[in-house]
Amino acid sequence: MPVSQNNTLKIYNSLSGKKEVFTPITPGYVGMYVCGPTVYSQVHLGNCRTFMSFDMIFRYLKHLGFKVRYVRNITDAGHLENDAEEGEDKIAKKARLEQIEPMEVVQKYTVDFHNILTQFNLLPPSIEPTATGHIIEQIQIIDEIIAKGFAYHINGSVYFDVQKFNETHDYGKLSGRKLEDMLANTRSLTAQDEKKSPQDFALWKKAEPQHIMRWPSQWGDGFPGWHLECTAMSTKYLGKTFDIHGGGMDLKFPHHECEIAQAEATNEVSPVKYWMHANMLTLNGKKMSKSTDNNILPGEIFTGENNIFSKPFTASVVRFFMMQAHYTSILDLSNEALLASEKGHSRLMDALKQLDSVVVGTHTDFDLKSWEDKCYTAMNDDFNTPILIAHLFEGVKEINLLKEGTHQISQADKVHFSAMLKAFVFDILGLKEGEEMATNSHTPALIEMLIKLRKEARDNKDFTTSDAIRDQLLALGIQLKDGAEGTTFSLS
Numbered sequence: 001m002p003v004s005q006n007n008t009l010k011i012y013n014s015l016s017g018k019k020e021v022f023t024p025i026t027p028g029y030v031g032m033y034v035c036g037p038t039v040y041s042q043v044h045l046g047n048c049r050t051f052m053s054f055d056m057i058f059r060y061l062k063h064l065g066f067k068v069r070y071v072r073n074i075t076d077a078g079h080l081e082n083d084a085e086e087g088e089d090k091i092a093k094k095a096r097l098e099q100i101e102p103m104e105v106v107q108k109y110t111v112d113f114h115n116i117l118t119q120f121n122l123l124p125p126s127i128e129p130t131a132t133g134h135i136i137e138q139i140q141i142i143d144e145i146i147a148k149g150f151a152y153h154i155n156g157s158v159y160f161d162v163q164k165f166n167e168t169h170d171y172g173k174l175s176g177r178k179l180e181d182m183l184a185n186t187r188s189l190t191a192q193d194e195k196k197s198p199q200d201f202a203l204w205k206k207a208e209p210q211h212i213m214r215w216p217s218q219w220g221d222g223f224p225g226w227h228l229e230c231t232a233m234s235t236k237y238l239g240k241t242f243d244i245h246g247g248g249m250d251l252k253f254p255h256h257e258c259e260i261a262q263a264e265a266t267n268e269v270s271p272v273k274y275w276m277h278a279n280m281l282t283l284n285g286k287k288m289s290k291s292t293d294n295n296i297l298p299g300e301i302f303t304g305e306n307n308i309f310s311k312p313f314t315a316s317v318v319r320f321f322m323m324q325a326h327y328t329s330i331l332d333l334s335n336e337a338l339l340a341s342e343k344g345h346s347r348l349m350d351a352l353k354q355l356d357s358v359v360v361g362t363h364t365d366f367d368l369k370s371w372e373d374k375c376y377t378a379m380n381d382d383f384n385t386p387i388l389i390a391h392l393f394e395g396v397k398e399i400n401l402l403k404e405g406t407h408q409i410s411q412a413d414k415v416h417f418s419a420m421l422k423a424f425v426f427d428i429l430g431l432k433e434g435e436e437m438a439t440n441s442h443t444p445a446l447i448e449m450l451i452k453l454r455k456e457a458r459d460n461k462d463f464t465t466s467d468a469i470r471d472q473l474l475a476l477g478i479q480l481k482d483g484a485e486g487t488t489f490s491l492s
Contacts, residue, residue, distance in 0.1 A: 009064065009380045011244075012328060014252065014275040015174055019382055024243050025273060030061050030068045031242035033234040033272075035251055036128070038075040039109040040090040042297050043116050045333070046281040046288055050248045052319060052430075053278040053327035055122040057246070057383055059428050071237045072125040074113075076106040077132050077213050078205075079226045083255070085195070085202050089223065092212045102213050116298045119315040121430045127237050131229040135215050138224040138232045141266055142203045150265040154194050156206030156220040162199040165261055171199075174260055174275060175253035201258050203228050227258035235263060235271065245272040249279050281322075282332045283308070301338075309335045313342060316432040320345045323385040323429050344393075348425060349433060351396040354403055355418050361408030366398045368413050372420055379428070388424060395421055447478060451487050454480075 009022040024030050034054045037043055051072070061068050081087040088096075095102040131138075142158050145151040150165045151158055162171055166179045179199065186198040202225040207214035214221045224232075234242065240263070247256065256275065263271035282288065288295050296308055304312030321341035325331040371394060378387035395417070401407040409417065425431050450469055457465040470480050473489070481488050 010382055011274050011276065012382045013273075014277050015272070017176075020274065022274065024066070025241060028065075028067060030066045030244065031238035032058065032061075032068060032070045032244040032246065033230070033238055033242065034070070034072045034125075034245075035230055035247035035255070036073040036075060037109075037113050038079040038090055039106050039113060040079075040094045041109060042299075043109075043113045044288070045296060045298055045301075047248070048116065048120060048298055049281045049322050049331065050246075050278040051117060051122060052120055052322050053383075054246045054276075055430060056323065056327075056385065056428065057244075057276070058123060058125075059430060060379055060383060063423065063428055069127070069238065070125040071127045071129065071234060073230060073233050074106075074110060074128060074130045075226065075229060076103075076110075076130050078224045078229055083226070089211070089213055095212060119298070119302065120319055121316065121432050123430075129233045129237065131224065131233070132213075134229070134232050134236065135224065137236055138228050139204075139217050141228060141232055141262065143218075144266045145203065145262065148265055150261075151203055152196065153219055156222060157194065157202060158204040158219055159195050159200040160203055160258070160261065160265070161196065162201070162261070163197055165265055169261070169264055171261055172253075172257060174257050177253065177257075201225060201227060201254065203262075227255055228262060230255070231259050231262040231266075231271070234259075235267070240267040241269050241271055241273065243272075244274045244276060246276040246278070249277045252277055278327045279330050282330060284334050285332055296333075309338060313338050314432075317342045317345045320348075320429070320431055323431075324389055326382075326384055326386055328382075344389075345431070347396055348392060348431075351399045352418075352421060352425065352433070355399050355414070355421070358399070358402045358409065358414060360411045360414055362410065364409045364413040365401075365407040366409060366413070366417070368417055371395060371398075375420070375424055385429065388429075392421070392424060447473070447489050451480065451489065455487065 010019045011022045012018070013020045032054070034051070036051075037047060054070075054072075058068060058070050076091060077089065079090050081090060081093065089102075091102050091105050094105045098105065142151065145160065146153065146158065149161075151160050162179065165171055171179050172182070182199055183197070204217060204219055204222050204224060206219070207221045207223055211223070213223055215223060234245065245256070245259075260271060263269075280287070283294050283296065286292070286294050296306055298315070298318070300306040301309060301313050301318060302315060317338065318341075321333070321338055322331065324341065324344075371391065374394075375388055375391045378384045378391060381387070398407065402409055426433065450473065454466045454469040457463070457469070473480060478489055
């Protein structure tokens with residue numbers, strides 16, 4: 001492993017409510033499952049934050065030397081409106097509204113999901129299973145749960161018997177809810193409701209005649225319950241018990257709670273060692289919502305075609321913004337926040353380029369070992385990226401001192417310093433180099449031409465023109481730096 005062993009990785013476990021030393025079930029190997037998207041619309045920016053957080057975690061675990069099997073599913077059936085037990089399937093509803101096949105909806109938005117995540121520089125998971133590709137496994141699990149006495153079949157549907165399960169298990173242990181309280185705060189069942197209890201959830205739903213997505217089963221034509229899909233796919237590829245299960249905070253209840261119940265009812269063991277949950281993203285201090293028009297899609301940020309932000313921002317800048325908050329913290333997105341992140345991103349990228357041209361000396365003034373240990377200490381403390389970034393900017397200050405000649409660095413330490421910075425910035429945080437100019441490949445040449453015109457103006461003592469060029473470039477976020485070797489530029 002490349003890491004100094006002075007630190008031990010700790011993870012906040014939602015199940016225990018505290019940080020725990022990470023000890024994988026099989027030494028050297030990690031099994032991680034993250035709930036993927038329901039592909040019925042363009043991917044939500046808040047969901048992107050969740051997937052980005054677990055991409056960073058995936059990257060860091062690989063950096064530590066673990067062999068990671070990362071499974072992130074695609075939900076392409078069975079997820080009903082408002083995460084409820086009744087109503088339309090989200091994908092089938094979109095298919096009906098657009099008058100196309102459900103699998104056309106799935107294909108369209110799966111492609112969109114992958115395109116956006118590629119722009120955000122997310123690594124692909126090891127396995128990306130789909131719910132519709134695992135109908136047989138889900139039916140088998142339902143059979144097992146019925147055989148154990150924790151589910152019942154009625155009118156072509158199968159429901160999980162939460163009260164029966166809770167007699168011998170602890171339903172609610174992840175979310176901290178008590179079944180008695182849930183029952184007391186739930187409305188009475190209507191005469192038409194076929195479930196024994198309001199808390200019971202569907203393992204298999206009978207498909208009504210108008211329901212497009214349907215599969216044959218011993219209980220009649222129907223479709224699987226949303227919660228069951230993740231249990232089937234996670235345990236198939238990672239085993240009855242695996243290391244990490246992740247997802248958004250909003251999935252903790254009921255989705256993840258139901259996953260635990262299903263797995264324990266089937267396999268009689270707790271399915272996950274460490275439960276991890278990423279927090280929500282707000283916009284201008286308010287919850288993102290299409291109904292209130294407080295919402296923005298990732299592509300609208302990249303193009304600048306929106307009424308919220310003053311300019312376009314690259315995917316790497318948005319990713320850097322996301323990494324500046326701990327994954328368990330609520331993060332607020334605003335124009336000011338992205339402008340500040342863009343400046344920080346530019347400083348970081350500029351410093352990496354500057355380090356390559358630093359003249360080496362006979363010794364090193366920078367305590368490189370201490371700096372490196374602080375970076376790893378931050379990441380080993382439940383993947384604390386904001387603290388890591390603070391330490392990376394300590395490295396930026398050191399590069400400035402090296403450029404000024406105030407400090408020296410040996411050749412060997414320069415190589416190591418550069419390698420560690422690039423590992424943290426590119427391999428772990430997942431930022432991308434060279435995206436500052438992504439909007440126009442001619443931009444650098446145009447800036448150089450303006451620098452040349454400015455120099456001619458200065459040589460002719462036309463300081464009004466030279467200052468105007470400098471100030472107008474600065475207003476566009478391009479900062480000129482005059483030095484002994486001429487004028488250079490960076491994005492401010």
